[in-house]
Amino acid sequence: MEYVQQEEGVLLVTLQRLFPQSSTSTLRKMLTQGRVMVNETVVYRAKHSLLQGDNVRVLDRQKAEKHSPPPPTHPPVDLDILYEDDSLLVVNKPALLLSIATDKLEPDTLHSRCVQYLQQQNKNNWSFIVHRLDKDTSGLMVFAKHKEAKNELQHQFQQRNVHRIYRALVEGIPHTSSGTVHSWLFEDKNLNVVAVNKKHPKAKEAISHYSVLERGTDNSLVELSIETGRRHQIRMAMQHIGTPVVGDARHGASTNPHGRVMLHAYALEFLHPDTDDPVRFEAPMPKGFQPDGWNER
Numbered sequence: 690m691e692y693v694q695q696e697e698g699v700l701l702v703t704l705q706r707l708f709p710q711s712s713t714s715t716l717r718k719m720l721t722q723g724r725v726m727v728n729e730t731v732v733y734r735a736k737h738s739l740l741q742g743d744n745v746r747v748l749d750r751q752k753a754e755k756h757s758p759p760p761p762t763h764p765p766v767d768l769d770i771l772y773e774d775d776s777l778l779v780v781n782k783p784a785l786l787l788s789i790a791t792d793k794l795e796p797d798t799l800h801s802r803c804v805q806y807l808q809q810q811n812k813n814n815w816s817f818i819v820h821r822l823d824k825d826t827s828g829l830m831v832f833a834k835h836k837e838a839k840n841e842l843q844h845q846f847q848q849r850n851v852h853r854i855y856r857a858l859v860e861g862i863p864h865t866s867s868g869t870v871h872s873w874l875f876e877d878k879n880l881n882v883v884a885v886n887k888k889h890p891k892a893k894e895a896i897s898h899y900s901v902l903e904r905g906t907d908n909s910l911v912e913l914s915i916e917t918g919r920r921h922q923i924r925m926a927m928q929h930i931g932t933p934v935v936g937d938a939r940h941g942a943s944t945n946p947h948g949r950v951m952l953h954a955y956a957l958e959f960l961h962p963d964t965d966d967p968v969r970f971e972a973p974m975p976k977g978f979q980p981d982g983w984n985e986r
Contacts, residue, residue, distance in 0.1 A: 694743040700727065701735035703745055724748045734810070766806040772970055776838040776963050777831055778803055778816060781972045784827040784949040789818055803832050820846055820918065825937075828855070828954025829972035833962070841962035846918065852958035855913045855923055856902070858951035858978050859932040860942055862909045867900035870926035874919050882921040884929070895919045897926040905980025908935060908944075912955070923952060947977040 692707055704716045704725070716735075723731050726746040727739065739745070769781035780803065782788065787798040803816035816832045817839035833839035845851050873892040875885045885892050896916040903910040909932065913923055924940045927933050933941035935951040958969045 690747045692745045694739045694741055694745060696741050698739045699735075700725065700732060700737040700739055700745070703739060704747075707745075707747070719747065722750065724750065763809045766802050766809070768802045768806050770806075771829065771972060774963075776834050777961070778807070778834060779829065779831050779957075779970050782822055782827055782830050782954070784825060784975070787824050788821040788830065799830060800832070807834070819843055820851075822954055823921065823950075823952075825950035826855075826952045826954060827949075827972075827975055829957050829970055830954070831957060831959075831970070838962040842959065845959050849916055850959065852956075853915050853918070853954070854956040854958075855915070856953050856955045856974065856978060857911050857913060857923060857927060858935045858980065859909050859911050859927050860907070860935055860944060861932045862904050863899065863901055863911065863930055863932050868898070868930070870897045870899070870929050871895070872925065872929060874922065874925060876920055880920075882919075882925060884925060893917070893919055895922045895925065897923055899926070899930075903980050908980045910978055910980050924950070951978060953978065 690707065692703065694703060700720075701713070701716060704719065705711075705713070708716060719725055720733050720735055723733070724747055725732055726748065727737065728744050729746070769783075770778065771781055772779040780799065782799050787795055789800040790796075790798050800816060800818060807814035807816055814834070816834070817836060819831055819833055819839055819842045822828065822830055831842065833842055842851075872884050872895050873887040873889065874882055874895050875889055875891050875893070876882050887894070894917055897913055898915070899911050899913045901909050902912050911927070911932075913926070915922060921940070924934050924937050928937075928940040935942055936945040936947060937950045937952075938945065953975060954972060955974070956969060956971045958967065960966065961968045
């Protein structure tokens with residue numbers, strides 16, 4: 690079958706018009722089998738852009754096998770994708786992986802993996818950084834696919850309109866089932882974070898709210914929401930109330946049974962940059978966050 694495109698469009702939409710009885714999955718299979726040619730070139734991407742006058746040709750299976758090269762293959766990217774659309778890429782970051790490269794230009798970061806994944810679809814694609822997580826922290830991060838989405842999301846973070854929810858396994862049990870830690874933090878040239886008086890010239894405000902979800906014999910599962918996004922803010926807050934995050938020796942923890950800081954970015958709530966509709970994403974809890982000897986109280 691041959692068809693001359695009448696207006697600008699997208700290849701998958703044209704195929705749906707040509708084969709109205711076929712499902713989307715069937716049409717995508719045509720593409721992966723190398724059966725669709727545009728201007729005598731095999732095209733595999735469903736979102737391939739068409740111009741007026743383009744010639745779309747659909748081969749039968751036998752001809753496709755004879756005349757079409759195999760579809761390009763790429764090594765799989767180690768990336769846990771939670772959600773994706775035209776503007777957002779929401780991923781689950783593993784602990785001990787940098788969010789982005791430092792001055793040392795590390796080649797393997799969550800950001801570099803996102804870029805690699807997107808450029809396998811189109812070499813011009815890019816992943817724009819919106820926010821960060823500490824290397825030790827696991828959990829949900831959102832990246833933008835274009836500058837407009839990046840600017841809108843960063844504005845929401847700056848205006849404290851993004852609801853950020855974390856979960857932490859902490860040593861001991863907080864004295865109260867919920868509370869707020871309001872402090873002022875300073876980060877020195879060696880990246881050490883310390884609590885200071887709010888009159889300190891470089892002090893930055895940190896506001897963390899916590900509530901105890903589960904109590905164990907020696908530790909507790911705590912949920913936290915933060916109004917500010919300071920480096921090590923939650924770890925400092927938990928140290929402040931006498932229940933440091935498990936595995937966080939830098940801030941007073943004495944145990945590390947899982948070989949990591951037990952802090953997880955559990956959820957993000959914000960307005961979608963395209964629609965202004967409220968959206969919420971959650972990252973599954975990793976193993977090990979259940980308190981030892983847990984029981985309901």
